[in-house]
Amino acid sequence: MTEPLIRRHVQDGIATLTLASPGTLNALSSPMLTALEDSFAALAQDDSIRVVILAAEGKAFSAGHDLKEMQSFRAALDAGRAQFQALFDRCAAVMQAIAALPQPVIAQVQGVATAAGCQLACSCDLITASETTRFGVNGINLGLFCSTPAVALSRRLAPGAAFELLTTGDFLPAPRAHVLGLVNRLAPPDRLAEETLALAASIAAKDPAAIRLGKRAFRAQLGQPLPEAYATAGATMVENALLPATDAGIQTFLNRR
Known part of the structure; x- marks a missing residue:
């Protein structure tokens, strides 16, 4: 073989x-x-x-x-x-x-x-x-x-x-x-x-959904003019912020303070 x-x-x-x-x-x-x-x-x-x-x-x-x-x-x-x-x-x-x-x-x-x-x-x-x-x-x-x-x-x-x-x-x-x-x-x-x-x-070890969203946005914005890059990044931030795991991570951080 x-x-x-x-x-x-x-x-x-x-x-x-x-x-x-x-x-x-x-x-x-x-x-x-x-x-x-x-x-x-x-x-x-x-x-x-x-x-x-x-x-x-x-x-x-x-x-x-x-x-x-x-x-x-x-x-x-x-x-x-x-x-x-x-x-x-x-x-x-x-x-x-x-x-x-x-x-x-x-x-x-x-x-x-x-x-x-x-x-x-x-x-x-x-x-x-x-x-x-x-x-x-x-x-x-x-x-x-x-x-x-x-x-x-x-x-x-x-x-x-x-x-x-x-x-x-x-x-x-x-x-x-x-x-x-x-x-x-x-x-x-x-x-x-x-x-x-x-x-x-x-x-x-990081949240896989956030990493996947982040890679997609990072690659996309590299070739875009500044306004489009921020639009791409902003839309990704919204999607990321609404993930349940992100909500839990932020709340855990706030509870430590």
Whole structure:
């Protein structure tokens, strides 16, 4: 039997999805993207899951798209353009599925995250990284500007910092990525999983309905003009304030005073 490309483990309301193709540096091939799509679709329907961790096996979190697969498209003559478009459309759908998931998603990046692999990490809500991790959008070194990874990267970094990486092909070491706000938490390599789990447990302990409402509103307002952003946030605050669990939480706090 073929080994699964993604392994899933659930404990205490935290689902860990592990990219399990270290031999390909966890490349985002069409089969890997399909496996991610299916995994996220299942999680979206599972109210028992409060937080998702996206991890990987081996020395790379993900090296990005499968270059051998991409080269095969070039040999397909007229069909090649359609195959490239289908690949990038599917990849975009996977990245947007992360944003659409009701649960917060934490990327646990233990090795290099390059090109679409960097895009995958940056599409998550939070990033924890090993102190030895490096991030890159290095396609320009091969003559391919990482235009689609730029979408996720430019939403986590200042535009100038993102554009520098995109145009130089340089790697961004995790400590510098932490200073720039790309990475939320750093850890020694042997403590990365522990640090990620602690962050996930802290979020999982909060009211899940409030977290889900909050993620939806946070993602929505990011791309809106200021008046629309406040309208979105205000409507969410009303919905949140009317939840029974919120009422109980506020009353408990008042009773302590």
